[in-house]
Amino acid sequence: MEMSMTMSSYFIIIISMMVGVAFVTLMEQKILASSQIRVGPNYSGYLGFLQPFADAVKLLSKETIGTRVSSMKVYLISPVLSLSLCMFMWAVYPFSEGGLDLGYGVLFFMCVSGLCTYPLLSAGWASNCKYSMLGSLRAVAQMVSYEVSMGVVVLSLAWVSGSIMLQDLMEKQALIWNIFMFMPLGYVWFVSSLAETNRTPYDFAEGESELVSGFNTEYSSWGFTLIFMSEYVSILLMSMLFCVLFVSSKLNWWMMIKVMLIVFGWVWARASLPRYRYDKLMNLAWKSFLPVSLLLFSYYLMVGELCYSK
Numbered sequence: 001m002e003m004s005m006t007m008s009s010y011f012i013i014i015i016s017m018m019v020g021v022a023f024v025t026l027m028e029q030k031i032l033a034s035s036q037i038r039v040g041p042n043y044s045g046y047l048g049f050l051q052p053f054a055d056a057v058k059l060l061s062k063e064t065i066g067t068r069v070s071s072m073k074v075y076l077i078s079p080v081l082s083l084s085l086c087m088f089m090w091a092v093y094p095f096s097e098g099g100l101d102l103g104y105g106v107l108f109f110m111c112v113s114g115l116c117t118y119p120l121l122s123a124g125w126a127s128n129c130k131y132s133m134l135g136s137l138r139a140v141a142q143m144v145s146y147e148v149s150m151g152v153v154v155l156s157l158a159w160v161s162g163s164i165m166l167q168d169l170m171e172k173q174a175l176i177w178n179i180f181m182f183m184p185l186g187y188v189w190f191v192s193s194l195a196e197t198n199r200t201p202y203d204f205a206e207g208e209s210e211l212v213s214g215f216n217t218e219y220s221s222w223g224f225t226l227i228f229m230s231e232y233v234s235i236l237l238m239s240m241l242f243c244v245l246f247v248s249s250k251l252n253w254w255m256m257i258k259v260m261l262i263v264f265g266w267v268w269a270r271a272s273l274p275r276y277r278y279d280k281l282m283n284l285a286w287k288s289f290l291p292v293s294l295l296l297f298s299y300y301l302m303v304g305e306l307c308y309s310k
């Protein structure tokens with residue numbers, strides 16, 4: 001009985017993610033159009049609501065093109081592995097009923113998110129294209145850099161809350177949200193999430209002037225679709241984690257609204273901010289975010305030791 005409930009819970013999450021990705025792309029197109037004083041999608045269905053499905057049909061009906069001198073097995077497996085890992089990370093979702101009881105949900109997320117660098121690197125390498133390889137190296141470097149800061153932020157929250165279970169981290173916010181208590185850490189997490197998923201203004205995995213589309217330059221049809229979907233599944237996941245860690249005390253419909261507001265913030269950043277410079281991106285990670293998060297973590301450790309000693 002419990003196994004069937006668990007399977008049904010994650011099946012619902014998978015279906016929800018597929019539909020959610022479709023409408024997040026539509027929301028992004030509409031917001032970007034509004035910010036640039038243009039109409040956006042409005043022909044496919046009522047006000048363009050069928051545009052995501054039209055895009056899916058168009059992409060999946062295209063021909064899959066493979067290069068002659070690439071490693072075809074790695075080339076084909078990389079997009080599948082990328083989306084699979086992004087969906088696998090949704091196992092950390094703190095169900096009130098059903099789902100897996102992950103006592104170390106935060107650590108599970110950090111471990112699996114670290115694995116997400118491998119599909120990017122293998123996709124760039126297997127394409128046998130210098131632009132794809134440079135794009136994948138850029139993406140992996142910035143993901144690894146910002147994962148360190150995110151790990152320290154999670155350690156700070158876990159130390160103060162006394163648990164590394166996402167359910168406990170939510171329940172500790174019953175009186176006041178963590179975003180008010182840990183404002184700098186919330187800022188570090190949000191910006192690191194943008195860099196972790198290669199989103200504007202930190203989308204250095206691609207660049208129109210030097211890398212074209214980056215590590216997915218040589219992908220078309222279903223391969224490009226899976227990579228595209230994995231990016232948006234990651235956006236929804238990181239938005240959900242931001243809500244769980246900083247602005248939610250229970251699972252309800254308000255939390256879903258908060259998640260969509262955070263996703264709106266991601267799109268708003270894309271509409272407003274220009275692309276950063278790569279050396280400034282790395283300096284921000286290693287010379288700003290990491291020292292600040294480490295100092296705050298040391299401060300919380302010191303305060304905790306003083307409180308326990310008394």
